[in-house]
Amino acid sequence: MERMSNRVMNLSGFLAQTVARFPDEVALAWRDQNWTWSGIHRRVNAMAAALQREYGVGKGDRILVQSQNCNQMLESMFACFQLGAVWVPTNFRQTPDEVAYLAAASGAKGMICGNGFPEHASACRAASSDLAFAIAIGDAPFGEDYDAIIERFEGATVETAPVDHNDPCWFFFTSGTTGRPKAAVLTHGQMAFVITNHLCDLMPATTRLDASLVVAPLSHGAGIHLLTQVARGSKTVLLPGEKLDVAEAWRLVETWQVSNMFTVPTILKLLAEHPSVNERNHSSLRYVIYAGAPMYRTDQVHALKALGPVIVQYFGLGEVTGNITVLPASEHHLEDTDDTRPGTCGYARTGMQISIQDDAGTELEPGMTGEICVIGPAVFAGYYENPEANAKAFRNGWFRTGDLGHMDTAGYLFITGRASDMYxxxxxxxxxxxxxxxxxxxxxxxxxxxxxxxxxxxxxxxxxxxxxxxxxxxxxxxxxxxxxxxxxxxxxxxxxxxxxxxxxxxxxxxxxxxxxxxxxxxxxxxxxxx
Missing domain, CATH: 3.30.300.30 (ANL, C-terminal domain)
Known part of the structure; x- marks a missing residue:
């Protein structure tokens, strides 16, 4: 039967649903402030109204965001979603020229920029004729202050834009380690699956009683992790500064009874090896999730000894929004035996399928090394205005990760490395x-x-x-x-x-x-x- 509509929930619905259930509970804590869900929702509505009525932002428009982690990052994400606009976050550590390239490549209509990055704002204006406005987080000469705009539009509301499954919501820029970053187009329908899958495979039984500590930039994997917390009404705690302060991180874990966090292997290594890990109570932790790169076995064992059986690994790229494999806490072991499969990054995520293929696209037998390819609802819609990259990334419907590996007969994946790293x-x-x-x-x-x-x-x-x-x-x-x-x-x-x-x-x-x-x-x- 022909499907009449491909409409899905606008991702801003996660916030609206949580506000309805838990309006007065803490949503976000940062430095000496915290915000309730209703407080965050009011600020999101105000910014969405301002973007729509004062700056002409509508469905499909891209909004570049250059900022370190802060409450405005979260708010700008949901304000964009609500309008059907596209959130385009940068990694705040990138140079002005790098961010200017992202502004031009995304065709961003506007920019929300921390007041500590005036050179970035200037470079973006110079690089892109599409950039019509800039909003400053804090006092800055390049745009009106974000919080002043919130005050002007206090109490305003806007209608939530209807969206289809493939309507873009987020441009997730690849890290660009082998060339210029590419904008992976994440969509409302795809991301609803990703959030559900994260909650199912990575941190089951997450509820409003949980708390999450953010130790990585919200522009990438940590931002995806944040969305899962919003969907369940769990509070989010931000580190006070832009640099990782490990002692402060463990203090916050103890203070807020943090139960989950998203990390990358280098950060998890720092957290597990710092003396403060033994000085603070971290018994509340249930899921310390690491991804972004394989973790060396030596570091993995040390983290297990320091934190206990709470570490969870997943493998995935921005283009698949992390959803390729999972190795749950129950399958992390201190001892190496054939049964424990040392070196594996886990098995296929729920609803996803992995294939190890040769250069011709033929699936290889278990134990044979080839390119890791994947299909499933978490795969992105393609790269923005980059048909050449899309042609290289997909073959016979499979997304080609560019990573090499092999699977055993039970479906556990072992990563050998990037194809570009092999010599x-x-x-x-x-x-x-x-x-x-x-x-x-x-x-x-x-x-x-x-x-x-x-x-x-x-x-x-x-x-x-x-x-x-x-x-x-x-x-x-x-x-x-x-x-x-x-x-x-x-x-x-x-x-x-x-x-x-x-x-x-x-x-x-x-x-x-x-x-x-x-x-x-x-x-x-x-x-x-x-």
Whole structure:
């Protein structure tokens, strides 16, 4: 039978439904302030009315948001949703030129910008003729103050825009580690599934009695996690500053009886290794969710010992909004046995299907390495105005992640690494992740990244960039001697370099593009191989 309508709930309905049930309960806490659900809702209505009546924002218009985490970030998200406009958050650590590119690429009509980023506002105006207005969070010369606008439109309401399943609600910019960021189009219908799936697979039984601590930028995965809290009426707690203060994070966990948080492996590593983890009561934690990159086994075991059986892993990209696999807390183990499947990132999320494919799109047998491809309701609608990228991203209906891996016969996925990270040495494919896992088991090494570098004899050989632990002074000869015998010789890195810290992307990930650039800058690519 022909379907007559593809209409779905506007995502702003999550906030409206929660307000109706719990109007006077705390929705958000930040610094020395907190807001009830009804208070947040009034501010969202006021901003939506202002955007519509004063700035002419309507369905489909894009609104760029450059800000560190704050209450206005949450409010701007729902104000955009309510109007049927598209929320386009940046990572606030990006440079003015990087954000200006996002403004132009998204065709943003307006910008909401923290007053600490005047150069970003100026660069965006210069880069995009579509940008008609800017609103400042705080006093700034480039636009009217956000809170002053809220005061002017206090008590105003607007009708919620009707939306179809594929109407865009969020441009989720990829991290751009291999090129310019692309705007992944997230839609109202897709995101309703994602939120349901997060609640089902990652943090079941979440209710209004729960509290969530935000330790990552709301512009990306943490913002998706926030939406799940709104859907269930759980309160959200923001860190007071823009930098991760681990001691303050554990204080807030104790104060607010935090039960869940979203992290990336680098942040979880910092949280688990900081002395304050043993000084604060964190028994309220039920789900410490990590994603964004695979977590090395050494760090995973340490986190389990520090926090207990509460860590949950998922694998997913922005384009699939995190919904590819889940490894629940019950399947994180301290000991490695065949039954515990060490190194797995879990099994397919509810309603999603994974296929390991070769370069021709043929599905491979269990145990064989190929590209991880996925289908299901969480897959995005495509990249905004980028047909070339869309053609590369989809094949026979499958979204191609660009990650390599294999599955076992039970459907558990093991990630080998990014296809772009693989290098060929003496005709053999080398996957850096396996080597990195081994190096990280050395007691003196805190972080590592292995890259392929040119070699006249072998084509490429491995170079390992290592960050020593505090007080340790490992050297190249000792590391080469130590790792010899722990894997096939053709996989062994031929060079080691030691840096005090690892370059990371604006999203807290170890980014090999940045590491390679730093190797070139330092001249470390010019040395002889061992």
């Amino acid at each position: 060929i040495s003496g005709g053999s494919n080398i996957y850096p992740r396996e080597i990195e896992e081994k190096i990280l088991s050395h007691p003196d090494i805190s972080e590592v990244a292995v890259l392929g570098i040119p070699d006249p004899m072998w084509g490429e050989v491995g170079l390992a960039v290592c960050v020593p632990r505090d007080g340790a002074s490992p050297d190249t000869d000792a590391m080469i001697a130590w790792i010899d015998g722990k894997m096939a010789r053709y996989k062994l890195p031929k060079r080691f370099v030691f840096w005090p810290e690892m370059p990371k992307s604006a999203y807290g990930k170890i980014a090999k593009k940045l590491i390679r650039e730093e190797l070139i800058r330092r001249g470390d690519l010019e040395g002889p191989t061992a």
